[in-house]
Amino acid sequence: MEQPQADRRETYLAALTLEIQKKLQKALNMPVQRPRLLEVLFADVALEVKDEARDSTLRTMYLAEIILNKEEDEITKTEQSLCFYDLLADYYVQAPQAGNSIVDLIVQLWSQYFVSHIFALLFHKWLFEVSVENTEVLLRYASALVQGSSNIFWIDIQTNRRRFLSLFRFLFEKVAIVPHERNKIAVQARRDLYLLLSRFLFFYNLDDDMLETFIKHFPAFPNAFLIGGPADVFVIEITDQLQKLKVEPVVLHYISRMSTLQGLELRMTTSTRLKACLYSFTSPGGPMYPTRAVRHAAWETLDLLFPVGRYPRHVISLFFRLLYPWCWPSSCWNFIKTCIRAFFCYFINKIIASWEKMRRPDTKSS
Template identity: 60%
Template sequence: MEKASSSSSSSSSPRRSAYLEALTQEIKKKLTRAVVSPAQTRNLLQDLFADIALEVDQRAKADVILSKEEEDGPLCFFDVLADYYVNVSERGKDILDLMVQLWSQSFASHIFSLLFHKWVLLASSLYCFFFYSLPKALMCNSSQLFEVEVENQEILLRYSSALVQGATNVFWIDIQTNTRRFQTLFRYLLEEVTLQPIGLKNIPIQAQRELYLLISRFIFFYNSVDKLDSFLRNFPEFPNAFLVGGAGDFLVIELTDQLQKLKVEPVLLHYLSQMKVLQGMELRMTTSTRLKACLYSFTSPGGPMYPTRAVRHAAWDALDSLFPVGRYPRHLISLFFRLLYPWYWPSSCWNFVVSCIKAVLYSIVRLIFSRREKPRQS
């Protein structure tokens, strides 16, 4: 059995390489067409982005996955290609050259962040001890691609900034569609970059700051609040920290800005439900006031946010949890201002009546079941 499995693995490795090489050639063809046909550049890049963001189907998984242990949840083409361009880096050189020519085009940063997010960290660490600890074969393959680029810090900063910009764009696509197709990219940036001080220090400081602000905006959406403490401990220093505050202040400022931009109700509800993890965090008075004002803007109907009833209740829950002092006066003031808008009275009265009826029905049901259980216990 062991011989059979080893022979199967060895035979699947060339098949995997051939499959990924074929994908690489298709990517190069589309990028080349995008370079030589400016009128079709946007459509070609959009199609290419859609292709690499697709989930690998079951038929293709037999070619790109060596064993069942490598299959962990949904697998997209960019996940496989990102690993391929790190392990066999000379295959990505032509693609990188074409990407540089299309740098200012739409969807170029999207594609770069998906295909080369692991490459950027490796390029940053090329001449550092962290890179020398990698396998020798990987180091030799990578040096052919990186030896020119990484010596120029400006180029490295451009690559890092493109990574952050592209990641921002694809994460917003997830938010607009309320999906988590690019969660593997986010987790890589969080767990393998921002939570790894050894690798992080090799990235330009400006790119570090941009990356941490990016993670701050989307850490709630990708359900990574359990790593929030470690994330804040590794937060880099900002030149305006004496004015803004500490890591918690930067996190809350980014979250409040993010909340103001969200228009998808399920995503907004998800963010508001996660806000309770900020309870007990030390914040400056200005940051705390900013957060309170942001949450309060979602508690009343109408402009400028026009929140739904579910959003208003979620905002009240978050506000009361984070700022319990003054809870009842806030509700009284809100009720007073609601009385100033008579056109909201019918809906408010109707929702109040429905809530009362539901509460009475639930009480009756609980009473009936409790009386039925008493004879059984006796």
């Protein structure tokens, strides 16, 4: 008699769990090869189910057409490809005891770099479903979740991909803005979680109206009298994050998304910090060395958020541009290209308008 699909799915998930357990045990027994083994395991767990470009042990055992157990239309509608960690995280929620052996091995490997990554991917849902009585252990789990998620999101930043979007959405939609869920973790870990989500919120491109909801659910910070309210904390994290970015498309995306900050009530110090951050991207040279596209995007966002003093800022910027004589040729050339492009567009529009005007009598006569 043929085994039901649900049972087969659970069988393969259990086989995957056993394979992960074996790899963790191997890493524990082989200290010299431990970093490499954990790195490979993390890559396997983060692998897309339908990825055919890599020969993965997990993929070989998994048999994607059996284990998916989802409608194909549902999969194609998602913004990202389905990864192994998505399915395993759901499995450990449905069968918490299945992941206990993996958690025990992870605890023995806490000090290793990729361990927090693996824990965050596999047990980000499990952590909010199981009951952990020991407060110290719960704090350790929550801290590992935040630290691992931060490192994982930086991988997406560096590659300009959103493979870990489902992890971010879970932490945001199922934890951060759900009071009874976020209260399951310690206060310090909860604050760190909100700071983490603040840094990557613009990158994962959630709806603009979610920003207001997110800020309303911010926890209280002990130094709030120094740094300000939730909006100030959020903007401080965003400005710090923006200054760390090195990938041009990601920088452009962040700067364009910062237009959603318009209308936020900020302290003078926070507003000045935001203005200085954007202004640092408007000039060529160090320390940012922004490209022309980044400079123009920064100017547009800066003028949108801070319209007062717009023209004096541009005059001062022009003065300081004179201090970089090696940039004059490129600036002049870009100015000439812009003028030629504008003239060409104007000329083409005139020709099209004249042609349309000449056709109108023929249309009326016919």
